[in-house]
Amino acid sequence: GAGVSQSPRYKVTKRGQDVALRCDPISGHVSLYWYRQALGQGPEFLTYFNYEAQQDKSGLPNDRFSAERPEGSISTLTIQRTEQRDSAMYRCASNPTGSSNQPQHFGDGTRLSIL
Amino acid sequence: AQRVTQPEKLLSVFKGAPVELKCNYSYSGSPELFWYVQYSRQRLQLLLRHISRESIKGFTADLNKGETSFHLKKPFAQEEDSAMYYCALSGQGDRDDKIIFGKGTRLHILP
Numbered sequence: 098g099a100g101v102s103q104s105p106r107y108k109v110t111k112r113g114q115d116v117a118l119r120c121d122p123i124s125g126h127v128s129l130y131w132y133r134q135a136l137g138q139g140p141e142f143l144t145y146f147n148y149e150a151q152q153d154k155s156g157l158p159n160d161r162f163s164a165e166r167p168e169g170s171i172s173t174l175t176i177q178r179t180e181q182r183d184s185a186m187y188r189c190a191s192n193p194t195g196s197s198n199q200p201q202h203f204g205d206g207t208r209l210s211i212l
Numbered sequence: 213a214q215r216v217t218q219p220e221k222l223l224s225v226f227k228g229a230p231v232e233l234k235c236n237y238s239y240s241g242s243p244e245l246f247w248y249v250q251y252s253r254q255r256l257q258l259l260l261r262h263i264s265r266e267s268i269k270g271f272t273a274d275l276n277k278g279e280t281s282f283h284l285k286k287p288f289a290q291e292e293d294s295a296m297y298y299c300a301l302s303g304q305g306d307r308d309d310k311i312i313f314g315k316g317t318r319l320h321i322l323p
Contacts, residue, residue: 100255130311137221139298139313140256153310188256197302197311198244200258 101204103189109210112181118174118207122191129172130201131164132188140188146172147195179211214239216301218314225289226322233284233317235273235299245275245282246300248313256298259284269293294321 102121110116122129128147132140142156148169157163161179166172176183186208190201215238225231237243247259260268262275262282273284282299299314 132313137315139216139218139300139315142310142312145310156310190256198263200246200261201248201311203256205255 101189101191101202103187103204103207105207106205107208107210109212110179111212112179114179115175115177116179116209118176118187118189118209120172120174120189120191120204122170122172122189123193123202124170126191126193126202127195128192128197128199129166130190130192131172131174132190134186134188134206136185143174145197176209179209181211184209184211214301214310214312216299216312216314218297218299218317220317221315222318222320224320224322227291228288231284231286231289231293231319233297233299233319235282235284235314237280237282237299237301239280239301239303241303243275244302245273246302247271247273247282247284248298248300250296250298251292252295259297289321291321291323294319 104119130145131143134140144154144164146166149166161177164174186206188206190203192199192201217236219234245262248256249259250256271286273282275282296316296318298316302311
């Protein structure tokens with residue numbers, strides 16, 4: 098595709114429900130990053146993958162959050178038993194190499210609202 | 213610990229006036245510094261990176277290791293520069309490094 102694609106663009110759900118956010122990176126890009134951005138804050142690192150391998154998940158706030166990229170392309174960020182504090186913009190980015198010092202290509206993000 | 217500080221949440225500048233968006237960082241190794249921009253209704257995108265030493269849309273940024281700063285500058289502001297600007301840091305080629313973003317500065321160009 099032309100760029101990083103994220104779906105859904107908006108997600109509203111009740112507290113306690115599970116949600117799955119999808120990211121389709123630019124074809125051929127090695128690295129895929131997930132960020133969370135609260136209102137008035139910058140993107141906060143959650144986790145990243147090189148190919149299908151999860152390299153760093155130190156930014157995931159707790160064990161309700163998980164991510165996978167089973168075939169080294171599309172990735173899913175899953176939040177179980179959602180809480181109101183999970184409400185944020187979730188951003189995905191990819192870059193063509195496996196190196197974090199390369200520019201990131203961002204998607205439009207998924208705005209998650211937990212009622 | 214890695215940290216990026218953007219002291220100004222909002223910066224209002226008249227059209228034609230110089231712009232300086234401040235960014236200070238804390239990093240123990242050799243950092244790679246970036247500026248990302250988000251225009252209204254567009255996605256976050258790279259503006260420039262220090263290693264390229266480019267001028268993009270009239271903006272430049274110089275890495276000052278002594279002051280641990282990477283301020284973004286433009287001599288004459290244009291209305292289309294109004295946007296949200298984020299300074300970001302990563303290690304140089306270290307595969308274990310994550311990318312740290314500042315909280316961002318909203319630049320508002322006044323007519």
